[in-house]
Amino acid sequence: MFVRKVVNVLCFLALASCAPSKNSSGGVTTTEPSKTNGIETCLALGKKNTNLADTSSVVPTLTTLDPNYGQYIVKYKEAKGLTPSGQPLREYHVSTMKLTSISGDLYSLQIKGTIKEKSKILAQVAAESDVDYVEPDYPIEPIPQTPAAIMPDDPYFSKQWFHSTLNSLAAWSVDEGSDEIIAAVVDTGVDYTHPDLAENMWINKDEIPNNGKDDDGNGYIDDVYGWNFTANNNDPRSSSKAPHGSHVAGLIGARGNNHVGVVGVAPxxxxxxxxxxxxxxxxxxxxxxxxxxxxxxxxxxxxxxSWGSNRFSRTLSDAISRAAKAGILFFAAAGNGDKGVGYNIDATPWYPASYTQWNVFSVAATTIGDRLTDFSNFSKNKVDVAAPGYAIYSTVSGVSYQMMSGTSMATPIVAGLAVLVKATNPDLDPTQILNIIRESSDKLPTLQDKVRSGGRVDSYNAVMLARASKNCALQ
Structure with a gap:
């Protein structure tokens, strides 16, 4: 016990003596100790989570079978043995009703007819002995983004003010990420041909491109870069009309040092x-x-x-729990409020940020002045940290770049930071990585009672704590 205490103290001293502070010009100096990271010992990281499947804190609310929707999700108690390719399971013609496989034990139920007819069908389906539950297939609303400035035609690193706030240059001197770490962008798609993204795109090595076969047997043919679940095809690119996903992807990991455009938090x-x-x-x-x-x-x-809805979905909650069981981190935007005014999601939930699984990590947005943006939602209990989310410059569809604002932008910044932390110390478990991001954040008076950590993320503090943790007896 004595040895462990000594090691923890040494870890803290190493972290404090190397942490950067900002000089008057906005740059980074490493000669003065940081006074804002709020870390006292490596014990703040916590022990390894040996039960990632524990989602006991998640209590799904009951939903009524509202007949005003045209599409529903049916959860069976056992999987029906079909692949998740979207093929019809069986089709009825009671004012047209079709049940289609989603994945595993989940099916999509489409109904047309009068309210009375749909109510009767829903009641019959819900009453079947092998059905677990039925709920509407809720629409998911885009989190609105507002172009924050006129787009310059010479996109460079200097346009990304948030890197100075995050101390990115100092962080990259410790670690730049890893080509072995996969970050999934669930969004409007990613332009995998973009010159700042192409080199960092995940490629399905188990799939032979364009041979018309499902080589890896996962139910998706020629899924080289991922999948388009809207069109049910193998082209998951974002379009120029909806470049949101490409903007998000660039913030996580636009390639660095390639003499092109911008750079993500994890190059x-x-x-x-x-x-x-x-x-x-x-x-x-x-x-x-x-x-x-x-x-x-x-x-x-x-x-x-970087999306959401104000409706609780048991189906989505269960999917997040499956990700939790697999040890996958789930970063969620806190939401952009109502008509440009942020609100407390403790009182008015916003999902998926308001789900309570251990792997859900919610992010609010801050300005260049380290204040919560007017539009950002907040919560002392449900929102973990804040990150820059105003006038954020990143990649969009085509050979293009754009400034956007929103918690949609703040979230991938934190996701990119998680990649840096993981790369710095691969032995950290998922819960410890989240603890590092929270504990290493710069504690700011403007964020007290607004986010759980009371702080805005700091990349350098985080990777230094991750590096120091290699000597901390994390069991």
């Missing part, structure tokens, strides 16, 4: 493109769940989720 990473929202930026729960299950099957490190 080295593999980005998986999972498209479940269409060109209008809208999607449905069942397609989000299919994307999450795809990521689980491919054993990604994290899933970025």
């Amino acid at each position: 080295k990473v593999k980005l998986m493109a999972l498209k479940f929202m269409d060109d209008s930026g809208a999607g449905i729960t069942s397609n989000a769940v299919r994307a999450i299950d795809y990521a689980i099957q491919k054993k990604v490190f994290l899933i970025n989720n």
Whole structure:
């Protein structure tokens, strides 16, 4: 016990003596100890989580069978043995009713008819002995983004002010990420041909491109870069009408030191493109769940989720629990409020940020002045940290770049930081990585009572704590 205490003290001293502070010009100096990271000992990281499947804190709420929707999710008690390719299971013609496989024990039920007819069908389906539950296939709303400035035609690192706030240059001197770490982007798709993204795109090595076969046997043919769950095809690119996913991907991991455009928080990473929202930026729960299950099957490190809805979905909650059981981190945007005004999601939940599984890590957005943006949602209990989310410059579809604002931008910044932490110390378990991000954040008076950590993330503090933790007896 005495030895462990000494090691922990040494770890703390090593971290404090090397942490950077910002000089008057906004740069980074490493000669003064940081006074804002709030870390006292490596014990703050906590022990390894030996029960990742524990989701006992998740208590799904009951949902009524509202007949005003046209599509529902049916959860059977046992899987019906079909692959998740979307083929019809069986089709009825009672004012047209079709049941289609989503994945495993989940099916999509489409109904047309009068309210009375749909109510009767829903009641009959829900009453079947092998049905666990039925709920609407809720629409998932895009989190609105607002272009924050006129786009310059010479995109460079200097346009990305948030890197100075995060101390990215100092962090990259410790670690730049890893090409072995996979980050899934569940969004409007990712332009895998973009010159700043192409080198960092995940490629399915178990699939032979364009041979018309499902080589890896996962139910998806020629899924080289991921999958398009909206069109049910193998082209998960974002379009120029909905470049949101490519913007998100660039913030996680646009390639660095390639003499092109911008750089992500983790210059080295593999980005998986999972498209479940269409060109209008809208999607449905069942397609989000299919994307999450795809990521689980491919054993990604994290899933970025810059989208949401104000409706609780047991189906989505169960999918997040499956990701938790697999040890996958689930980063979620806190949401952009109502009509540009953020609100407390403790009182008015926003999902998936409001789900309570251990792997859900919610992110609020801050300005260049380290204040919560006017539009950002917040919560002392449900939102973990804040990150820059205003006038954020990143990749978009085509050979293009754009500034956007939103918690949608803050979230992938934190996801990229998780990649840096994992690369710095691969022995950390998922819960310890989340603890590092929270504990290493810069504690700011403007964020007290607004986010759980009371801070805005700091990349250098985080990787230094991750490096120091190699000598901390983390069991």
